[in-house]
Amino acid sequence: MDKIRLDKWLWAARFYKTRSLAVQEIGKGRVLVNDQPAKPAREVAPGDLIAIRKEDPALRVRVVAISGVRGPAPVARQLYEETPDSVAARERAAEMRRLAPEPALEIEAGRPTKRDRRLIDQMRGK
Structure with a gap:
């Protein structure tokens, strides 16, 4: 098996629950x-670059292996590798969130409590 449907690969790689x-x-x-919009039936092969916008910086991964079954997370992690620029972008975004x-x-x-609201209304003359 050298190619698989995009939706099935995303499911097997545990990016989506179903x-x-x-x-x-x-x-x-x-x-x-590969920086182009895709359809669910689009076939992906090892070497394809996939951008997934689930969070603020898009996750960019390269397909390393193909699997049609959903396995445990450590096995699913071996199906792809994240690009270095994607890792750097996620770290920058995490740092910005931490510093904000x-x-x-x-x-x-x-x-204000009910008592505070009454005092405010009393000061305003209501």
Whole structure:
């Protein structure tokens, strides 16, 4: 077996939990094969470059092996290798998320209580 359907490979490589989810994501244009939009029945072979947009930086992997069965995660990980630029982009995005301030920290007291709301209304003259 030297080629397999794209949706079946994505399922076997554990990128999606079911083949139907893989088909939906491919249909939405979130999966590219060799930088071109693909259909679920598109055949992939070792050496093909697949871009998967599940997270903010797209995951770019190169097909290493073909499998038609879904196995354990360590076996599925051997079906592909992530490109170095994809790894670097994910690390940069993780660092940016780590350095970004948490918006909720600006709110010190949270929502006003019922008593606070009454005091605010009293000060406004309502």
